[in-house]
Amino acid sequence: MSSPYTDAAPASLRAILGEHLASVLVVACALVVLGVVVSGKGDDRRLHTDSRIERYLSLDGVDWSMPLHRELFRDSYRAINADREQVVDSVMGSIQDALQAEMADPARKLGGEKKSLSWKVLGELVPMYLGFLVVFLVVLVLTYAAARAIAVWKFIVWKQGRASPFRQFLRGCETLGFVRGMMRLDLLGKALLHGVVSFLLFSPAYVIAYSLRTRLDTENVLFLVLLAVVSNGVLVHYAHRLFTLLVSESRKGYVDSALVKGVRGEYRWDVNNGISPFVILRPLLRSQGHVFREIYRNARLQFIPSTKEHVTFIVTGLVIIEMALNIKGHLCYALLQHILFKEFDIAIAIVLLIFVAVKLVEAGVDVWHYRELRKYDNAG
């Protein structure tokens, strides 16, 4: 399995943080240029599309809602331009369309004016951004803890040689015969529960949220956090990454050497020299004197940088949840609204803020990984 950030690990901390800062600056410059281009184009388009009719609409003293004024304009236009009736009809139709479009424009409604990036708008974004950061960090920490617990549990079960309930059920059918095997309904029940939980973990957030919308308040922050942790396959993929690293470490030579030298290597829960079940929650503290401790420490060292891969995926999950569920007052919902109302400068500012959040967490992960590496003599 590959890790994209393995190159960065031996570099100095200053260089790593410098790269993050440079990334933020480059992306900020690119987004500012994009913002200027997009805003300019939007204004141009409005001027050009309406220029032909704009002249007539701005005539003094003409009330376009009055039939008399419209007829007067029609007669005057015909007299001045000497055009055919169809051309006059076309001009009148265009004027009517322009008036209708203007009336339907949300910008004309109270409070629906088109916003642009200003200190006031930035001030409105700050609390949303802080809320987003808090939710993001909480989800990240919970996902890390849950993924670690799942991976450690899965690894120990794998070392114990225990098959999944469904496989045990199938084996029962094979060895005891179909009829007696089918009597093991407890195994079938466990397998069914396992399947339902797996389906839940792989479900996109919007499927779960819409399923529960009639029963729960899905705009609750706690629900948002819970959904971000358990849905979208985030937890499964993250846990699988650590599990793969644990398996790969357990196959290395130093594990056999340690076992030969008498280090404990029993993975059963219920024996004297076995492993404590609490190792799932505190892998380092609860595995003193067991070979698992070294396996976990080495796997963890490789697992830390992979957190950065999951950071973007967690943000993707949050964006999906906030946007799909229309959770008002949250940053990603605001992003969607600003795109919808073509307030691209504000949308670009939000994208930049999200990028900065990702970069801050990535820098934090790099510092953590660097410090972990420093604990080993060969880390330089």
Add this chain to the structure above:
Amino acid sequence: MRDNRAPQARRMALSGFLEEKKDLLWAGLWLFGISCTAAWLELFLNAPARARVEAAFANTLLGALLVVFAALLLGWGIALALVTLERRHQRTPYLALTFALNILRSVPQMVGMLVGYALITALILRDALPSTLAQIMMTSLITALFVFQEVVDLIRERVKHYEQLEFVNALLVCGIPPLVIINREILLKNSMSHLIQKSVALFGRAIFLICSIDFIISVGLSTDVSLSNLPATLGSMLASLDSKQDILVIGSVLSEPGMFGSLFFEHLQGVSVAFLIVFTLFCVHRISTGLTDRYRL
């Protein structure tokens, strides 16, 4: 005389085969599940809705396949460029390319895809993407831009691993060009299982991203971009009013279990679309982990 142990031995052999080749088992289960769903829809879902679900499923799979193809091409090309620059000690372009890749890596996929889809919408509104296939290809390319880095990492890791072994030096001494060694000896002959596993994982990731972006666009940005101007996928199907109402009923089943049966007859469109998404994601993940186990990747 007939051997009574033969059927049991055959069952054990089959069980052993499936134990070793979980990827094949899950691929088979996926096909079986999809076939059963198709048969059920044929029996109980009205023809227009069934046609929409089938088209959405086909578009989603086609889009995801194109994402994998584009990601492999992009990843392979950029990995080779990086390896060549590293080999030739061209530090500045190497650092620039690595820097650009790291920036792309830090962009949350959904945010990047939203920006990309805004571009696609502009192209569609100007009739620059007239056919459905062109639109699917463009959306797949945008999606691939945010997932291809995994292919770059994999290829670079494989090359780095083999460069430490004797046989690369031996081939170089024999006069075989470095790019031939990388492409033929390292990647095609010795890393195919890794590339297949990565492709399967990317396929699952692509399905998830395509469905999610289409769901968001259909729910939140429906004034400019809608089902009428983007090819239907499972995500946009799920966002349609009928499907959303069907999904909402699942919650009602918790308080009224008697409604459970109606999910499979009266609310079939939304439930089947949700099932197709989740079941496919689940099976693809299992196929990917099965490949990892089988080849010890």
